[in-house]
Amino acid sequence: MPYQRALPFGALADGDAQRVVVAGQAILVSRIDGVPHAVTDVCPHNGASLAEGTLKDGCVTCPAHLWRFSVVDGRRQGRPDVRIAVFPCRMTDDGWVEVDVPEQVAPTSLREALLAHARQGPVR
Ligand code: FES
Numbered sequence: 001m002p003y004q005r006a007l008p009f010g011a012l013a014d015g016d017a018q019r020v021v022v023a024g025q026a027i028l029v030s031r032i033d034g035v036p037h038a039v040t041d042v043c044p045h046n047g048a049s050l051a052e053g054t055l056k057d058g059c060v061t062c063p064a065h066l067w068r069f070s071v072v073d074g075r076r077q078g079r080p081d082v083r084i085a086v087f088p089c090r091m092t093d094d095g096w097v098e099v100d101v102p103e104q105v106a107p108t109s110l111r112e113a114l115l116a117h118a119r120q121g122p123v124r
Contacts, residue, residue, distance in 0.1 A: 001102060001103050005022075005096050006020045006029050006099045008095055009036060012030070012036070013031065017031075018051065023103065025101050026041035026051075028040065028071065030060070036089050036090075039071050040084050042112065045065055046064060046111055047112060050062055058071060059071065073086060087100055
């Protein structure tokens, strides 16, 4: 899927993050040291919105159970084998952050996987 506009870069202060919906998916766009980054807004533990958490030193802390993830590379702090989805993003000449979000993101939490499975209906 081509890059799509997420928000004006000027809407983010450095060290700040904001939830946006791009191509129907909740994305957390942040600005760290003057560079935009984009990760999923869905916590892989139990699906909480990471945008409701706090961002400090390039890591977002989930408000539900305090897991911390880098918004740069998506790794969970202390458990680098657990990651959140990171999406390519870029700045446009007219000052927008654009994000390249795949059309379908695989479920990233057990809750999402179970919901996706349940929506498929009975197996025939
Ligand atoms: S839902 Fe994010 S840590 Fe539990």
